[in-house]
Amino acid sequence: MAEARPSTDEETAPLLQDPDHARTESETTRHDSSPFQNFLEHVTSITKEPLNALSKVLLVLAIVLLLLTSIFIGLFAGAQHKLKERSGKVPPTETVTTTVVSTATTTQVGTPTAPLPVPTRPPPVNICTTADCVKLSASILGKLDESQDPCENFYEFANGGWLESHEIPAGRGTFGSFESLAQENKRIVRKLIEPASESTAAPSQAPSYDDQTLKKLRGLYTSCLNEEHLDDRGHEPLFEVVKIVRTLFSGNSTNTTAEWTVPLTGAVAYLHSRGIGGLFNFEIDGDVGVDPNAMSLWFFQPDLGLPAKEYYKEKDIRDIYEDTLACILIALSDETEQKSQVLNMQTQTTETANVWPPWPWPPWGDDDDDDDDGKKGEKKKNSTERARDLARDVVEFEHKLAEASLDLEDLYQDPIGTYNPTPFSEFAASLPQLDFPLYLSSFAPRNFPTTVILTSTTYAHSLSAILSSTQSKVVEAYLVTRAALAIAPMLGMKTEVWQAHRALIETLQGIKKGQVPDRADWCVQQVENAMGFAVGRFFVQETFGGESRRKGTKVITDIIDAFKESLKHLEWMDEKSGKAAAEKADAIRVKVGFPLSPDTTSARSIAVYYNAVHIHNNTFAENVLSASTSDQIKKWQQLGKRRNPESWEMYPSMVNAYFNPPANEIVFPAGILRPPFFSQDWPMYLAYGSFGHVAAHELTHAFDSAGRLYNQEGKLEQWWTNATSEGFKTRQDCIAKQYSNYTIDDGKGGKVHVNGNLTSGENIGDTGLIQAYRAWKSQFSASLNDGGEYLLPGLDYTQEQLFFIAFGQIWAQKIKPQAALQRVRTDPHSPNKYRVEGTVFNIPEFAKAFNCPNNAKLNPPPEKQCILW
Template identity: 55%
Template sequence: MADNREAGPSTDEAIVQEPLTPLTKVLLVVALIFLLLSSVFIGLFAGAQHKLNSGRGGGGGDLSSTQLACLSPECIILSSSILSSLDTSQDPCENFYEYANGGWLKSHPIPSDKGAFGNFEALAQENRRVLQQILSSESSYSSTSYDQQILKKLREFYNSCMDESKLAELGTEPLASVTSRVRRLLKSETTVVDTTVKEKHSNKNGLTAAIAYLHSRGIDGLFSVDIEGDVGADPNFMTFWFSQPELGLPSKEYYDEESIVELYQSVLQRLVLTLADEEELLGVRSELPPTALTVPEERLRVWPPWPWPPWGGDDDDGGDDDETEPMTPAKASKLAWKIIDLEKAIANASLDLDILYQDPIATYNPAPLEDLTTALPEIKFPEYFAAFTPRNFPSNVILTSTTYPSSLSAILNATTSETLEAYLVTRAGLALAPLLSLETEAWKAVRNLQEVLQGLKKGAVGDRAEFCTTQVEQAMGFATGRYFVNETFAGDSKEKGTKIIKDIVQTFKKSLSHIEWMDKKSAAAAGEKADAIRIKVGYPVSPDTLDPRSIAIYYTRVNIHEGTFFDNILSASANDEYLKWQKLGKQRDPEAWEMFPSTVNAYFNPPANEIVFPAGILQPPFFSRDWPGYMSYGSFGQVASHELTHAFDSAGRLYNQQGKLEQWWTNATSEGFQKRQDCIVKQYSEYTIDDGKGGKIHVNVRATSTSGENIGDTGIIQAYRAWKAQYDTGFESGTEYLLPGLNYTREQLFFISFARAWARNMRTQSAVARVRTDPHSPNQYRVDGTLFNVPEFAEAFQCSPKSKLNPPQEKRCLFW
């Protein structure tokens, strides 16, 4: 067939004949340079690959030296982040924390408005950015009416916080409305303790109503309450727990520091003065009408009780107060010192933190309600319970301290009404002043205290959007969590995270038969407990993160008022307390969570025998579904193994597989464990931090206060073994690929991945506060102290027998 197309040059000829433009020439040169660099890189990498796979490099099995590294943009970025975090001038066998994190620490200074900044804080900040975009956008994320309702509530909450001009206009008025209500309730005649005693040091009328009001808004004072399982009888039966309160200062030790106490006194004085002045200006100081607090029987006739709260809304001003002596600076100063004396007495009557945190037997003291009411008659507990509208009042309670109720009674009867009123008012001030406008005296006073205790730069204030996002997350975290999960936890992230956890559980079970201090009977029981542990990953189903109706119902009682940020916070707090009290006398909800989906943390709950891992921590630098196995097991694996090990640490081992307090180990096994616990207490007691005054503070302020967490950290060996156990399968499936430019074995990268998670810069003041209040050790010891007890680490880095992190075997505290 004839070809009728017009004859012309071929395509190749056209290209050859076409002259090159200057841009084309530049691009050709760039391409040639790129090809040359790629050839050099591949050649260098091939040599490194041969070294990695020729002995030290393999994670297991006889590996092929022809396996290539991942060269995707994601792998290059991950490799770059690892390289930039290192400080190779350090000896990994002497100071692995600095070796793995020195580069990161130098390039991530602490923001001026924060006391510490590390990978946990960086990830939390990144998670808040995701939430902030959701809160500040107009997108619906879903067409359901429930989602529209939830998002409207969340965004109005966020916008009310961002409206700084409205906050400035309101000034201290929102806080003054709370404190004036406290005063009126305290002076009311609805809760008379003993009408025959008229001496001014006797108990104060209305104390029950006043403390119930504060507690209903999440403000601690005098004592604290939790609704948790009865671990001695039925861990799933939710019971009333009575315990000591938080203090105005972070811990007992601060009340012995003269400079801190003087600062605290000045802050309390400023709060007392400014709130008295504001209340007087507003004209809201008045006695509560006798009808404002109904009797319990009437309150319980309708279920669910409504309206809420039973003493009126937060905007109820009440009537006029009798004339009182005006507050003066001199009087406020005296009251501030009396508040401190009261708090010191409460601190002295409280348990030390090592007992509170680490001794579940000493803190489990079941008793009839009558015992509590007899020991502490100043609080009318039936009326206190009625304020929270539980369906059933408890007939039995659990005391964390058998002596605290009677000690508190003595303290109250030695405290004047005026001092007690000032204490309750300043409890509200310390809790709520940070929510006011930055221009208010109350905000400035409390901020001054925070700056000194945390070492913050004076006057430095963080990003308002980040602050407001945090407030919304804390107030309605299951609602924000729904949209966070949609944005960040897609695909098979849940499945891959769960696999790592289950691999570690199985590895732990296999190791039980090889633990020389654990006999066969105890090992079998430990295996049963490991099998019984409930694993929760990503997000809850109660309320159901994937069901907007469930979320909407959960937050039904949160009434959001546009432009009234303070009221929104109080409404959310009241909702939390209401829901907490609805658990009383019921069986535990097995699907409930104690953390929000966006939280960068995880936990083990002994009574529920569950380990929980929110989607918030299943993000880089802890987890990615696309990471190689040695990275995932080294980073997220340590989180999983830590929480699992808590089930068998100094406190967790005292709970059986049903979450009940019981001696389920043999005496011989318990004795063997105790020897190793004594070993780890001794090891960490030798670690210190600077106190900022030229001295040192030992990590274990109290000998056993951190032992449970340190034992939890020893679980990293289970993550390492779990990674090794699955290595061959992972290698065959391509999940053990190497990263470009890293001249490290997979074993070494496992431990580097472990250590990187703990990178954190911390101001001296914040570090001191942490040692005094936090059962976790400082991060450098969570790395080096842990690896001191892991022979596999010393082997991976070929450490000399004389190096710090390769001690003689007999000096190691080997649990597992």
């Protein structure tokens, strides 16, 4: 019977044996008695023999492979250690038991100084290494300042690299992620509206609707770029407007109300028809107390020459503003006198009444007029002194208007206090200096209103009292300077009025004297302002394709779902209010990208919409005023109609978004659905952290300090229970107090506090970030399976950390102290630094993601946090 064949691990014969080698008996005996010793002896014998070429090559390859394997293990262990350290999950040093085999078997116990490179989870296999992913990763890393502690200074951590590498462009007071994307969008628009060269011009044929629209866009843009022609024209475009204002006002010099009514009404109506503000403002919007879709007349206080009330009390700013208005009045008087002299020489036989201008200008009269005693030749104040006196009176007049106006926190945060429906006849009687039927007839509304909604119950009465106590020449100069401040940016840069206005802007925003923004970018902005939806038609064709709308909409609807789910767990909201809030969230109309209705977006509808805009080459100011007049006509045509559910308040290329309470809609133009806010190709943790915050912010506005007072139909009413309202108010007050403790530098060595009441609604909107986080988490598994949570190369951060980093980086911004001060006084949004750190302060998930120690600045104890959702 044959013996059993030995197992392969005991077999000693090679597959290819050397015929010259014969195994001796002693070798056989040693092999049989001690396999391990025989193996060592065999290796020893091999090493004593000379190596052939093949053996040498194999030996070198083995050594190289061994070194590469060691390097790979070391790198992998280091990466794992850093990743664990960053996420706060570094494994502790372990005591490892190892068994060493030798001729005398022993067990040794060692404690290494570093953990063994054994991962606690499988190494990531879904790392995107395409060129786009590498660029995206580099962009994120380049914005970071990793020397900062995210638990203490998250804004600087997320944006320090960006802040170090960017400067505020010439002629601006601020620059950030929003402005940077807007600049990129302008570059795209610029390529679309730059006039085509003759070689690329379309063949001669009947122009299409798109051709008609592009011709107007290009004509407006070209007229803006022609600076030489603007300088040649000088103040002429402004003079054309001033002439009409003064003609309508007719140089009235009395204070009698009856004599003021028609002249003042005509002058104000004319300015308003050109989009130039003054004294008051009318808007057309839904009647939120009765029917939010019934477009009704609203009466507002006016914008002021200075950005905020506070500036009128600061002597240095007030002095500069007075100088600006004086320069305007002097420039206008000088050119008027020059024109009068020329016309007088040309028409010596013409009666004075036919000489332009047909009114006394300057309003202070001739220098050599008789004095009160009838004596001639006694020199009066020169025209410069008189202009300064008049400018001082105009500034004081505006100061009175400012004091009569509502504080911005009341205007923005109190929708109940600013809803005051009043019979139109009663309103008109409170302001007898204006003939409102005559005013409305200037705009030819289809329905004369019987009711007007006042945002202030006192402003009309106060305005009447101010007008009654003010000389007509001051009111006239006020109207003239309002026109000048509006038209000044459209004039040539060599004109005195442009220069005076620019000096004021430089002071208010801290811009270096003489710096101006890029002319092409500025002109694109003027084209967008004037004909934004015409620009938008071509912009979305160029940039908004693929899955952008669908994926952007999914982010929004996921956040709505997360918000509704969170309502079930709020201890301050009872079941009845929670159900109503969920119904409102379901009813919100979501608009993404651009209007969808063919009636508003087709080539024909766009061309028809802007048909009334008359564009003439090289007449930039007149072109802009023509567009403004067209907008005013369209605005007033809405009075008495039903709201158009497809209408938009922002044009598609705009980098912004909004919530409209009466329409209960959130709107996201295509302009903001681009990096660094959104890309259809990004991993979802970035998309929900960046654009997700924008979406959650607008959704949360529907439930902020003002938005919560509108029900799901956009009607103003108390639809929460009293108990829920009180619970919300407690948290609202907490947030207001939190942000009121934040300060900015005033540029003069002092500190100015953020107005927590003014910014209350926007701060609450920012708390929506937690809903974006929950929405991302809820879809994570499905997204992971679909490949939507892939990692980026070189980013040593967890996906949770990258979610918050993406959020922080969209608020990168550099701002000059003067511009920051203006923002704190006028903007309902908090400074960007506090929009970031004030938000994560109230989100425990942030501190957990970065493993922040207890009582770190951004990991406060629960009793100090203001948590709404």
